[in-house]
Amino acid sequence: LPFLPGNVFEDITKNDFRRSQSLWYNNGYMATRSLKYGVGGEPLPVTAELSPEELLKEMKDNPFIIYTHKNKEFCPYKKGGITSYDELLKVQNEPQSYKIPSYIAYDKMVLRFFGYYKESTYQSSEQYHLRKVVIYYYLEDNTMRVNEPQVENSGIPQGVLISRQKIPKSSSEFYTPKDFNIGINVQLYAKTIRIVDCDEFTRRYYQEVENTDLNPAESMPEDPYQLERNKPIRVKNEDPKEYPLKHFIEYDRKVLRFYCVWDDRSNMFGDVHKFIIHYYLVDDCVEVREVHKPNDGRNPFPLLLKKQPLPKVFTDMKDLESNEKYHWSDFKIGSIINVLGRKCLIYDCDDYTRYYFMKYLGMSEEELKPYNIPKEKPAEIPKQITPQYNGFGSEEDSL
Secondary structure, eight states: OOSSTTSOOOOTTOOOOOOOOOEEEETTEEEEOOOSBOGGGOBOOOOOOOOHHHHHHHSSSOOOOEEOOTTBOOEEOOTTSOOSHHHHHHHHTSOOOBOOOHHHHTTTOEEEEEEEEEEEOSSSSSSEEEEEEEEEEETTTTEEEEEEOOOTTOOSOOEEEEEEEOOBSSSSOBOOGGGOOTTOEEEETTEEEEEEEEOHHHHHHHHHTSOOOOOOOOOOOOOHHHHHHHSOOOOOSSSOOOOTTHHHHHHTTOEEEEEEEEEOTTSTTOOEEEEEEEEETTTTEEEEEEOOOTTOOSOOOOEEEEEEOOBSOOSSGGGGGOSOBOOGGGOOTTOEEEETTEEEEEEEEOHHHHHHHHHHSOOOTTTTSOOOOOOOOOOOOOOOOOOOOOSSSOGGGGO
16 A cells, blocks of 8 residues: 555554654764664664674775774874774774873963064154064964053053964964064064064973074164153243143052051940041042951941041031141151041051152151050950859769
8 A cells, every 4th residue: 555644554552652862962962873762662673783894894995094092192004904803903902102182281381472563654753653562372272362562641552453363374374383583573464573572481482392592682672652752841931831630640549548546445335446548649638448357346337538638627517628638748657637536546658658758758767667556455364263162962063
């Protein structure tokens, strides 16, 4: 009968129509497997598998067989070298030398070269801009990255010039460590970079691994654009001109840091509190931060006084608008500062503040030594006294 609807006889007693799973994962990779059971768990007809000897006989010529072992290098064998299955087993069991993958042998090994390239300028008095770059060569995968260090207020977009990738040397090959040396020009896409120096690890790598001595380092040329910007501004008038942003540019991000204590033990439940005073030179404002310790039992408020001018005399909130404010020269080691009614003793400062006072106030190191604060002696723990035995019960009852 033809295999058409109506001419097929089905088993009406069958009620299991589940299909076997043929897709699975082998060592983390998706793979297929041969099915032994069909729909409903019925066994499928098994085809006879050929033995290795029969498989070799069916193949008219020996294939190019490559055997590999785990964590070992490949060992190829030529055609005609294997004639029987026993020789296959013999070849497979031969000891082979180990090979460490490059991503393990050269992990976190990076060659670093320093160089520059000249960028032409148009409609400008300068002929070119000197752009300093750093070339990173990653040995684990032979990729490269070119980065330009950022210079503050340069006015030029800087950062990653060429992202990490394999850079072609020609139409058929890529750059290798043998293509780099000091004192040569390297063509990276449309930019010709002159290599002038490298770090100590790169020089040692070429001596020990590549058996090559790099050329001596060259001096980095000066950028005429930066030299022009660094020239002092000539002032024709005798009276110095006042620039509105001069104070901001000169003192921006310059902060003096002082360490002080406030003794509040005269009040009930008082204690010795430690604070950090930040004095912002750009706008003469003061910020007071409390120093917290683990399990000190205090509310974790970070600020005692937010950034604002600090009045010298404070009795009520109207004094915040007074004209007499604290200046940075008033903050000296050993002096007492009134922080909104709290008498704080300054006992130390950081290194930058110490250098700033020595430069602008002419103070010596003896005057800027940390002030010794007497430490409070810890309370003595009373010793427990064993009471005398009074005759009631046993002696263990009195312990």
